[in-house]
Structure formats: structure tokens, C-alpha cells
Amino acid sequence: GAVVSQHPSWVICKSGTSVKIECRSLDFQATTMFWYRQFPKQSLMLMATSNEGSKATYEQGVEKDKFLINHASLTLSTLTVTSAHPEDSSFYICSAKGVRETEAFFGQGTRLTVV
Amino acid sequence: GQNIDQPTEMTATEGAIVQINCTYQTSGFNGLFWYQQHAGEAPTFLSYNVLDGLEEKGRFSSFLSRSKGYSYLLLKELQMKDSASYLCALMDSNYQLIWGAGTKLIIKP
Numbered sequence: 653g654a655v656v657s658q659h660p661s662w663v664i665c666k667s668g669t670s671v672k673i674e675c676r677s678l679d680f681q682a683t684t685m686f687w688y689r690q691f692p693k694q695s696l697m698l699m700a701t702s703n704e705g706s707k708a709t710y711e712q713g714v715e716k717d718k719f720l721i722n723h724a725s726l727t728l729s730t731l732t733v734t735s736a737h738p739e740d741s742s743f744y745i746c747s748a749k750g751v752r753e754t755e756a757f758f759g760q761g762t763r764l765t766v767v
Numbered sequence: 768g769q770n771i772d773q774p775t776e777m778t779a780t781e782g783a784i785v786q787i788n789c790t791y792q793t794s795g796f797n798g799l800f801w802y803q804q805h806a807g808e809a810p811t812f813l814s815y816n817v818l819d820g821l822e823e824k825g826r827f828s829s830f831l832s833r834s835k836g837y838s839y840l841l842l843k844e845l846q847m848k849d850s851a852s853y854l855c856a857l858m859d860s861n862y863q864l865i866w867g868a869g870t871k872l873i874i875k876p
Contacts, residue, residue, distance in 0.1 A: 658809075684862075686863075686864070694868075695854065695866055695867070695868040695869050696810070696854070696866050698863075698864075698866070701863060743807070745809045745810075749862075754798065754815055755800060755812050755815055756864060757812070758809040758810050758811070758812075759809060760808075760809055761808065761809040763807075
């Protein structure tokens with residue numbers, strides 16, 4: 653299957669700082685990327701959907717100014733958590749889908765801890 | 768609207784067979800997916816059904832009935848490593864995935 657690489661795997665940051673998470677499709681062109689957040693023992697929650705070259709579509713309740721998503725190329729999307737707070741601590745997962753792919757392929761996930 | 772239901776938790780014995788059901792309601796349908804997710808890890812793809820019937824892949828099989836809004840994931844010859852959450856997700860008319868809450872499968876020796 654296709655490979656999606658997410659970086660970093662885990663990050664600890666101080667409250668008030670910003671953190672950038674990268675999601676790369678390594679062997680296919682990801683026309684659509686999805687960003688999810690998952691709290692312990694809960695299901696995936698879609699935060700936003702981004703199509704290459706256009707602005708991301710955010711789900712209701714997700715602050716677009718706090719969670720900045722950039723999908724500038726067909727192989728890279730980034731999620732920046734700005735002014736992070738402890739309640740932003742979560743598992744963030746990206747998935748990518750190309751035109752030729754039926755399913756979306758997931759990155760490894762990023763464990764964010766804000767202290 | 769869209770709605771997906773699957774059991775919260777199931778328990779099975781090593782070596783046995785278990786069936787995890789998923790029912791859904793949707794106005795647009797472009798397929799149903801099953802993913803496996805171990806604790807602390809991202810989901811991994813198991814199966815995709817877009818037509819009615821059974822898709823078999825090794826120890827795992829997935830079934831779909833579009834008229835009934837029903838799917839199941841069948842796991843045979845259960846192994847301890849199969850202990851995980853199993854997520855049912857449907858792809859809607861906009862090709863977005865709508866996720867179920869997941870079924871936590873506990874395998875006992």
C-alpha cells in the first residue's frame with residue numbers, strides 16, 4: 653500500500669508555543685489530506701479536510717485560527733497548533749488520499765503533550 | 768443525516784471466530800471501510816466493500832449489504848495480537864469518511 657509519513661511522532665511543548673506537524677505522501681500524489689484528533693479511548697475526530705492548493709475545510713467546532721493547515725503541494729500538508737494549551741494535548745493523525753487510491757492511508761500519528 | 772453504529776466492546780477467545788457488526792444510515796454511499804487500530808497507534812486499513820457480498824482476505828473477511836445498511840468484519844483463528852479497536856467507516860457522496868466509534872476487541876487465552 654501507499655506510504656504516508658508523519659513527523660514528529662511525539663512532541664512536548666510549553667504552553668503558549670506553536671507546534672508544526674508534517675504529513676507527507678511518499679509514493680503517491682495526495683490530492684486530499686485529512687487531519688484527525690483522537691483523545692484517549694475515543695474515536696477519531698475529523699478536524700479538517702484539505703485539498704491541494706485550496707483552503708482547508710474545517711469541521712464545526714474546530715478553530716481555524718488555532719489549527720492552521722497548509723496543503724501547498726501534492727505530497728505535503730502541515731498542521732500547526734498555535735498558542736498550544738494543555739487541553740490541546742492529544743494524538744493527531746493525518747491521512748492522505750490520491751485520485752487513484754480508494755482508501756485513505758494514515759500517517760503514524762503525533763502524540764502532542766503541552767505542559 | 769449520517770449515522771454509524773457498532774458495538775463498544777466485544778470479548779472472544781484465542782483461536783475462535785468473532786463477527787463485529789456495523790450498521791449505518793446515509794444518503795450517499797461510496798463504500799465501507801474497516802480499519803484496525805492498536806492503542807496509541809494510527810489505524811491500519813483492513814478492507815473495503817462497495818458492492819454487496821463477502822470479501823475474504825486471509826483470516827479477515829468483510830461483508831456488505833447496501834440495502835440493509837449493514838456490514839460485518841469476521842475474524843477467524845483469533846490471535847492475541849488481534850486485540851485492538853476495529854473501526855467501521857463509510858465514505859459518503861463527497862468521498863469523506865464518516866467514522867464509527869470503534870469496537871474494542873478483547874482476546875482471552
